[in-house]
Amino acid sequence: MLEGNEIEGAVILRFPDMAAARDWYNSPVYQEALQHRLKGANYRAFIIEGVEDAI
Template sequence: MATYIVFTRESMQDQSELGTSLSAVGETFKGHPIKILAACGPQQVLKGDSPEGVVIVEFPTTAAARAWYDSPAYQEVTQHRFKAARFRAVLVEGV
């Protein structure tokens, strides 16, 4: 069953750190069955507060999503992301 990770950037703290994480994250995709569905494109907020950015990625299974998210390569990149901004990340299984 397809599984998605939805990332929302709530507030920016350090643009330089975000640039570092963005330049490194692509390497973490190697060997993982990831499909990027949305990446900080235009938003139309229908209800509630607007995040600064939204990224949605798809994996074929929850195990595949966790294998990428928990990988040492991605966890290293997240250290820059944590310094860059306040993010939320939610893993959700498809129907």
């Protein structure tokens, strides 16, 4: 780590495109789970457009 506070963990999800990522985030199923996550932990979420075949 180069800067900032250390993180305790990270989760990376891969989607075929930005629309699919936003659809997942805005889905009723995830939004329901999100309410529990907000009560149980502090976290940050990002949607970042990557490079094709980066992984």
